Amino acid sequence: MTSPLMPPSDHDDARVESLSAITLATHDMPRAVRFYEALGFRIVHGGANEAFTSFALGTSFLNITSETHGPIQWWGRVIIYVSDVDAFYRKARANGIEPQFAPRDAPWNERYFHLTDPDGHELSFARPL
Template identity: 60%
Template structure:
């Protein structure tokens, strides 16, 4: 059986590309392809990608899980998200599985988690 080498990208649906691109830019992503007026946008974080695809207005967007992003400073990211005008679901906290983390919900209802392994 072939082995999976790497997760290339995750694609999230949006009803408003400009609003979604603004959100993801505000939390640190760069636009690699597409943008506010595109039907498909690739956002970059280092070598990793997060894609946005424009969904028809009648297509419901449902919660399906979460994207977890490792950052160098969870508390600083929390402040940046709040300063950008967004409301995280809760303040940064230390989880029993060994990470400091918090979640924020993007404008289309996708849950984004920022995390960092706790020092041992």
């Protein structure tokens, strides 16, 4: 789809499809897990004694990652599913946005890359493998 404001490009097939997950940082994973379990969130990966825990939220996820050094400097990450990770990466670069790294396959069965928005929010663009 093209817009009168933007000319068509070879990146038109790179579309945002859905919000996959939000990842938040914690200093105390057992406390965080107890909190979210008390609210009825269901663990699908990790747990109180793990460095990373994922809770199912319908078709999306809330991830908690353990940050153990000093004050939490990193707020977390929004994970957005796109139609084609590599095409979306090329689209970002073509628009002057430099991602943190090129797309890669993750052991949790997603292809993804990260970039940081102008306010320092980390965004991950991904697609299940």
